[in-house]
Amino acid sequence: QVQLVESGGGLVQAGGSLRLACAASGRIFSIKVMGWYRQAPGKQRELVAEVTTRGSTIYADSAKGRFTISRDNAKNTVYLQMDSLKPEDTAVYYCNARGERAYWGQGTQVTVSS
Secondary structure: EEEEEOOOOEEEEEEOOEEEEEEEEEOHHOEEEEEEEEEOOOOOOOEHHHHHHHOOOOEOOOOOOEEEEEOOOOEEEEEHHHHOOOOOOOOHEEEEEEEOOOOOOOEEEEEEEE
16 A cells, blocks of 8 residues: 655745645555646636656646756655646646555645635
């Protein structure tokens, strides 16, 4: 099993920044990819960004140029730096880890006011 604990959500004004963190514990050696997804009210959960153990990254078009995903393998933690936030970024952000199977964090609320 892998446990994921997220932190860093909150309320911010449009144009502001937030940094999310997700700490993994348990069978971390099995993790190949870690990433962030988000789900806004009434919408499906969608990929925001992900990073492999080798550092390769993928970003959603909506995140490119504004968000940066990084991974500290020594701390088993993945970060999502979100800059130039927009009201449409408001959602619950979920950490995801994939390897033998997929694991999800409990989610952290990000609210961007206009």
